[in-house]
Amino acid sequence: MTEFVLVAGAWLGAWAWDEVAADLRAAGHEVHALTLSGLAEKKAVPAGQQTHVQDIVDEVERRELRDVVLVGHSYSGVPVGQAAERIGDRLRRVVFVDSNVPEDGVSFLDGFPSDHIRASLSEHDGVWPLLPPAAYAGQDLTDEQIARLIDEGTPHPAATLTEPAVLKRPLAELPATYVKCLLDGPEPLPAVTEALRGGRWELVGLNTGHWPMFSTPRELARLLKEAAARP
Template identity: 55%
Template sequence: MGEYVLVPGARLGAWVWDAVAERLRSAGHAVYAVTLSGLAEGDTDRVGQQQHVDDIVSVVEGNELSDVVLVGHSYSGIPVGQAAGRIVDRLRRVVYVDSSIPADGLSFADAWAEEDRAWLEDQLTDGDGTWLPAGAEYFVDQDLSEQAINLLATRSTPHPGLTLTEPARLTRPIDELPTTYIKCLMAGDTPSPDVQQALKSPQWELTELRTGHWPMLSQPDELAKILAELS
């Protein structure tokens, strides 16, 4: 049976993985869902990206996990990719779920177009240094039920802004690690150019889900099945 560490995207907590975690545990796997520092606590001022990397490493090392399937969604692909290089002796596979991937010396925001980076800067200004939760309209047309949209809109919390603008620090190139990238097709037909480049590595494989950007809520059975097959 596998050991899974599930890391949520920006503004989300461990709760977003509940349905997937339940299915994996029912199949006999050990599951550790993470709420990253500054999420759901309200204390975001000094939380930077490396703290999120440390959070993930601490879960793996503190629980003495081995043969770990390390899963990151959306934003959390950035700290997950860094953490994977630090726990490589305990790692079975990295899984990026429709996520960003880290590049040494670049931040989460650096991968965005100039116009989008300017929008994010405005968001962080409005949020007094945090990325404020999105309204329900942000989650429409992504294969989500009304219940799931309401959950995302009401349970999301402000996200520490520094984690989005600080550069990644890789201890090992991500294309050297066994990796599955799960592309959610309703969020775009093809992976981003940096992911396409990484997929040229023989260590990487691509899996597609015909759903939106939050498959742990829209298609938990299908996502859990993909993850279970990787253990």
């Protein structure tokens, strides 16, 4: 049995993992889907990026979890990667799902061309607003799934995007699987490509869009189970 801790990306809460979590539990695993501070039912809680890292570490330590597979999607790969380092021998593996990854001293927005996001933050009083429906086009989502992403999403706190990551050792030293969602572009970010050269990471392709917990939940759950089985 593996302990999965699932953390969704920007705008999303634990609810985003409902289908994936059900599949993992049916296979006998323990699943802890986590809502980060400032989002969903925790939207009133002030949050920066280090708050999110601590949210994840606290979840692992409070529940006394071991043999943990930490899963970070999109934005949350940045705090998940930092938390993976901090939980030490409690970690079995970290899985990055079409995500950004942390680099020491680098913020989420520093990791890719993000002028459009910075402009949006300045226009919306310190939050990253929800995407319009058109932004989800071509991502293998139904109209109902897009509506749910918008209806249940939460504007994302800006400080989590602008605070720098803090790492004590190279991320490539962690045992990791990177799931690249191919409809969102075939190539991972340069920081991921660099980490893959270290020999402890594997790269797996998934033929869907950026939100596979909605578009292909069973296939994503299968990949998570396979990652957990890696030595």
